[in-house]
Amino acid sequence: MPVNEFVVRVGGDTLEGGIIRTGEFLAHALARCGLEVFTFRTYPAEIKGGQAMIQVRTAEHPIYSHGDDVDILICFDEEAWEIHRQDFNPYGVLIYDSKFEPRNFPGTAVGYGFPFSEIAKIRLRNPVSKNMVILGVFSALFGLPKEVFEQLIRDYWGRRGEKVVSANITALNEGYEEGRKVEKRDQFRIEVRPMRDRLILSGNEAICYGAIAAGCKVFAGYPITPASDILEWMMEHLPHFGGTPLQVEDEITAIGTVLGASFTGAKAMTATSGPGFSLMTEFLGHAAMAEIPCVIADIQRAGPSTGMPTKSEQSDLYQAVFGGHGDVPRIVLAPSTVQGCFYVTVHAFNLAELCQSPVIILSDQSLAHRTETIPPIDLDKIILIDREVYDPIFHSENGDGYRRYRLTETGISPMAIPGQPGSYTAEGLEHDEFGHPNWDPENHMTMSEKRFRKLELALRYGEFYPGFEGFRWYGPRQADVGIIVWGSTAGAVREAIEMAEQNGISVAALHVSMLYPLHKEVVRRFITSMGRVLLPELNYTGQFAHLVRGETGLDVVSYTKVTGVPFKVREIYEAIKELAKETVAVR
Amino acid sequence: MAVSAEVRERYKSDLKPIWCPGCGDFGVLTATFMALGNLGLNPEEVVIVSGIGCSGRFPAFTTAYGFHSLHGRTMPVALGVKAANPNLTVIAVGGDGDTLAIGGNHFMHACRRNINLAYLLLDNNLYALTKGQASPTTLPAQTTDSTPYGSYENYVEPCALAILYGATFVAREFSARARKLAEVIAQAIQHPGFALVHILSPCITFFDTYDLYKQQVKELPPDYDPTDMHLALRYATDMEQRWVGVLFKTYKPTFEERIQAIREKAMQRYQGLTLQEMLNRRRV
Numbered sequence A: 001m002p003v004n005e006f007v008v009r010v011g012g013d014t015l016e017g018g019i020i021r022t023g024e025f026l027a028h029a030l031a032r033c034g035l036e037v038f039t040f041r042t043y044p045a046e047i048k049g050g051q052a053m054i055q056v057r058t059a060e061h062p063i064y065s066h067g068d069d070v071d072i073l074i075c076f077d078e079e080a081w082e083i084h085r086q087d088f089n090p091y092g093v094l095i096y097d098s099k100f101e102p103r104n105f106p107g108t109a110v111g112y113g114f115p116f117s118e119i120a121k122i123r124l125r126n127p128v129s130k131n132m133v134i135l136g137v138f139s140a141l142f143g144l145p146k147e148v149f150e151q152l153i154r155d156y157w158g159r160r161g162e163k164v165v166s167a168n169i170t171a172l173n174e175g176y177e178e179g180r181k182v183e184k185r186d187q188f189r190i191e192v193r194p195m196r197d198r199l200i201l202s203g204n205e206a207i208c209y210g211a212i213a214a215g216c217k218v219f220a221g222y223p224i225t226p227a228s229d230i231l232e233w234m235m236e237h238l239p240h241f242g243g244t245p246l247q248v249e250d251e252i253t254a255i256g257t258v259l260g261a262s263f264t265g266a267k268a269m270t271a272t273s274g275p276g277f278s279l280m281t282e283f284l285g286h287a288a289m290a291e292i293p294c295v296i297a298d299i300q301r302a303g304p305s306t307g308m309p310t311k312s313e314q315s316d317l318y319q320a321v322f323g324g325h326g327d328v329p330r331i332v333l334a335p336s337t338v339q340g341c342f343y344v345t346v347h348a349f350n351l352a353e354l355c356q357s358p359v360i361i362l363s364d365q366s367l368a369h370r371t372e373t374i375p376p377i378d379l380d381k382i383i384l385i386d387r388e389v390y391d392p393i394f395h396s397e398n399g400d401g402y403r404r405y406r407l408t409e410t411g412i413s414p415m416a417i418p419g420q421p422g423s424y425t426a427e428g429l430e431h432d433e434f435g436h437p438n439w440d441p442e443n444h445m446t447m448s449e450k451r452f453r454k455l456e457l458a459l460r461y462g463e464f465y466p467g468f469e470g471f472r473w474y475g476p477r478q479a480d481v482g483i484i485v486w487g488s489t490a491g492a493v494r495e496a497i498e499m500a501e502q503n504g505i506s507v508a509a510l511h512v513s514m515l516y517p518l519h520k521e522v523v524r525r526f527i528t529s530m531g532r533v534l535l536p537e538l539n540y541t542g543q544f545a546h547l548v549r550g551e552t553g554l555d556v557v558s559y560t561k562v563t564g565v566p567f568k569v570r571e572i573y574e575a576i577k578e579l580a581k582e583t584v585a586v587r
Numbered sequence B: 001m002a003v004s005a006e007v008r009e010r011y012k013s014d015l016k017p018i019w020c021p022g023c024g025d026f027g028v029l030t031a032t033f034m035a036l037g038n039l040g041l042n043p044e045e046v047v048i049v050s051g052i053g054c055s056g057r058f059p060a061f062t063t064a065y066g067f068h069s070l071h072g073r074t075m076p077v078a079l080g081v082k083a084a085n086p087n088l089t090v091i092a093v094g095g096d097g098d099t100l101a102i103g104g105n106h107f108m109h110a111c112r113r114n115i116n117l118a119y120l121l122l123d124n125n126l127y128a129l130t131k132g133q134a135s136p137t138t139l140p141a142q143t144t145d146s147t148p149y150g151s152y153e154n155y156v157e158p159c160a161l162a163i164l165y166g167a168t169f170v171a172r173e174f175s176a177r178a179r180k181l182a183e184v185i186a187q188a189i190q191h192p193g194f195a196l197v198h199i200l201s202p203c204i205t206f207f208d209t210y211d212l213y214k215q216q217v218k219e220l221p222p223d224y225d226p227t228d229m230h231l232a233l234r235y236a237t238d239m240e241q242r243w244v245g246v247l248f249k250t251y252k253p254t255f256e257e258r259i260q261a262i263r264e265k266a267m268q269r270y271q272g273l274t275l276q277e278m279l280n281r282r283r284v
Helices: A019-032 A078-087 A116-123 A127-142 A146-160 A162-181 A203-214 A228-241 A251-263 A274-290 A317-322 A338-355 A441-459 A489-502 A520-529 A543-552 A569-586 B005-011 B024-039 B054-061 B074-084 B096-102 B104-113 B158-165 B178-190 B210-216 B229-236 B255-270 B275-280
Strands: A006-013 A036-042 A051-059 A070-075 A088-097 A110-114 A199-202 A218-221 A244-247 A268-272 A294-300 A331-333 A358-364 A371-374 A425-427 A471-474 A479-486 A507-512 A514-516 A530-537 A557-560 B046-050 B065-068 B089-095 B117-123 B169-174 B194-200 B217-219 B242-249
Touching: A006 A019, A006 A078, A019 A036, A019 A051, A019 A127, A019 A146, A019 A199, A019 A371, A051 A078, A070 A078, A070 A127, A078 A088, A088 A127, A110 A127, A110 A162, A116 A127, A116 A162, A127 A146, A127 A162, A146 A162, A199 A203, A199 A338, A203 A228, A203 A268, A203 A294, A203 A338, A203 A358, A203 B275, A218 A228, A218 A251, A218 B074, A228 A244, A228 B255, A244 A251, A244 B074, A251 A268, A251 A274, A251 A294, A251 B074, A251 B104, A268 A274, A274 A294, A274 A317, A274 A358, A274 A425, A294 A338, A317 A331, A317 A358, A317 A514, A317 A543, A331 A338, A338 A358, A338 A371, A338 A441, A425 B054, A471 A520, A479 A489, A479 A520, A479 A543, A479 A569, A489 A507, A489 A530, A489 A569, A507 A520, A514 A543, A520 A530, A520 A543, A530 A543, A530 A569, A557 A569, B005 B024, B024 B054, B024 B117, B024 B178, B024 B194, B046 B054, B046 B074, B054 B065, B054 B089, B054 B117, B074 B089, B074 B104, B074 B117, B074 B255, B089 B096, B096 B104, B096 B117, B096 B158, B104 B158, B104 B194, B117 B178, B158 B169, B158 B194, B158 B229, B158 B242, B169 B178, B169 B229, B178 B194, B178 B242, B210 B217, B229 B242
Parallel strands: A006 A070, A070 A088, A088 A110, A218 A244, A218 A268, A268 A294, A294 A358, A331 A358, A425 B065, A479 A507, A479 A530, A530 A557, B046 B065, B046 B089, B089 B117, B117 B194, B169 B194, B217 B242
Antiparallel strands: A006 A051, A036 A051, A036 A371, A199 A371, A331 A514, A471 A507, B169 B242
């Protein structure tokens, strides 16, 4: 559908500058035209230079993935064309800097070349305004009202003064006039729709807002791609909400600080990526042993080791679920949308408090740095859960003092907070109910059971937060093909199922957001209700597939990919089709 | 060293210390009780954070709140406690391996952050809980189970390090001088900023330094000026005489004061904006 439904990609060397901003402006402008938007970006790991790209998909209906083919490609340079032409819709539109001539250009596509660099450098004497010239051209070619961009420029640069604003508007107008001069030879266009009430946020921003909404008072972090923007946001905003954000010397300190703060009664979190999470695992065990609530957001990137820091992968599941020495109970949640990043963060704090346990949020680079239009968030509708605090009168002990690790049915023991009666030592050694070190064999059994008992309460979290399930079942109760999915891959799966249904394939999906503890019975029921079950995920070894097999004793077909970029809808659809053929053949 | 029954009752827990009889750490524990008693601190408003090693067990022997953390990670946890509630009195306890080997990185940043807490470094010149291996403060003449041919690394002097890292109060004492030690600990607790007390605390089992320190330990001269950093470094690094007393003292804004200043700036920037209003600003 060429009206209001297409994918735009902007590519170029970051030395040119402004590539990502061009895409961000486009996304905001399209959203202000009453459309839904969903972006995706990759950027080089180099400090300066290297190819970056941002993709913006728009539609009138909700969008769950960034789209497979690029309908409108904007190339700042020849290298960008060479990189992106493999994804270029042969019936699409290329807008390029006429300093180069695109080779192997499909005859079915439409190309518009403009001397962007020359216009910016020579005519405008403002080389950095090239991206605004491009937006002007875009406005003229596709009918996106120029006023929308003008207002965006004012909103974005208003604080920097009229001079900056007018320089950018001049560039925009220059591009607009250029665009009007050419004859339109394509069918893509924008029709403005009534404004929808939408927020536009990135996944990492949504985590930050979620943390503040949940009552986070201490944040500690260490810079790491792709989680650094969470640290930066917290450093700027958390003090305003009465909290303390800290950039510390390493990730060990980050998690240690979080535990110290939470022990002292503050809700606390850290955010990192795989390498940082690895450093945190010793303290993760301490949090489980000493029963200290904490939230760790792991914004996954391609590993192992330093890996591909700016590329996306879902390959930290093993370390999130199994990382640590000894038996370490923990809760692992995975958002799949920007909106989900907000709510999952709220749930993470609630679960940490409820179960006095570490909670890990598994996001990833593609989700962290994409922007989406999402429905408004009403903070009044959020339910907050606080830990059970020791009350010397209400929790009458047996006269022999406060038992920090009192054995209870749920495994939850009321927690004393420094400053109030009930002083105790938070203990990383195995301990008895009082927290006194204890190596008695029976005691280690009892206390291990106590700590793991809390995970059963985590599975019942929906009783505390109505509407939370930890999973969502899409499609029929029985189908030829089932898909189990987690994290950011869920979006492509949702669209692939629609495509499969339209093509007459019987398919259902189970999207799991609480990865650990796993709602085993639901997963088991899903697998046994489907002909074959596909489990697509962005890692090499099929990490969630392993977990599902281990937890349910049932098999799934693992479908993995490690190219650093998310699945395309078509890839998942093809896999469904293949599996459907096999299932039908067996039947 | 005698400590009044009243003080003992208030600060000593029911848990019996697991240290060897004669361990220097007993002296530190007693001195800490005395310091807390002299300052009249409520144990429920005191948090003692420790790492791993013989010194790691310290918090549980008191009636204060305790946090027995991980090897070397005393400072991260103490930082978190202070970040969450600056009104609490925080005492951090670490051994020489804890502080200078596995936790060496944190030690530097804790000093330069100038967190308002007292850090008791219980230095016994080796790893004792793991039964006698070399540490960064193992003495040149010392052999250990892990350095049977003697140490192949230089001794690290913690007081000099702390001064250069930006600590604002640096003292040294000997665990056998409990009354003096109690005075220094009380001063460290009261000092606004990061206060290191380097405590020579002999390990009676693996490397008994009582006799050595009895010879070497000497009080700072009466006219000693603790505000002179160069003088402090000279006295701190003297290995012939181990000078005890307050080696260095200065005043800089504390971590808590700096955080408060940041909070005020942020509140000024956002002018009472609620989270809901901030979110609503992100409307398209």
